[in-house]
Amino acid sequence: MLRIAITGSPGIGKSTVVAKAAEKLADKPGFKIGGIRTAEIRKEGQREGFSIRDLATGKTGVLSSVRGSGQRVGKYHVNLEELEKIGANALxxxxDCDLIVIDEVGPMELKSEAFVSAVEKVLESDKPVLAVLHRSSSHQLAQRMRKEFEVLMVNEENRDELPEKIANCFREM
Incomplete structure (x- = not known):
């Protein structure tokens, strides 16, 4: 079973690499992709937070926001309710899918026991996984993924060719 994790500096394009690779695979007839994708929420050029989307259903919610009352990670308040309702359920x-995308296993997502448990269930399965992994998390789940996955570092030099390279790996399985 193929498992690839993308890591790198904040803002380098980890989520974009994973999204582009998944888009290339979505063209494969009968190939079903499930899991989650996160994206920045921007207002007037400023990052206000992050959204979370279930890739199978399209259901979207707010993962974190500069305004809110949830646990803090940096300047963001994590919305545990939507992380669990959308993220953990999507995983x-x-x-039942052919590929599971997990964007991202990072400090915000690791605040939720339900999310951690859902990722662990994915890891216990025999399903192929494409994930974004926070570059420096010391959480035991992140450490486990570093051991079990092929970890690719995204940088400015390779981020444009990585989506095709990753998609080809999953096409060949």
């Missing part, structure tokens, strides 16, 4: 439901 559990993705066990």
């Amino acid at each position: 559990r439901n993705a066990l």
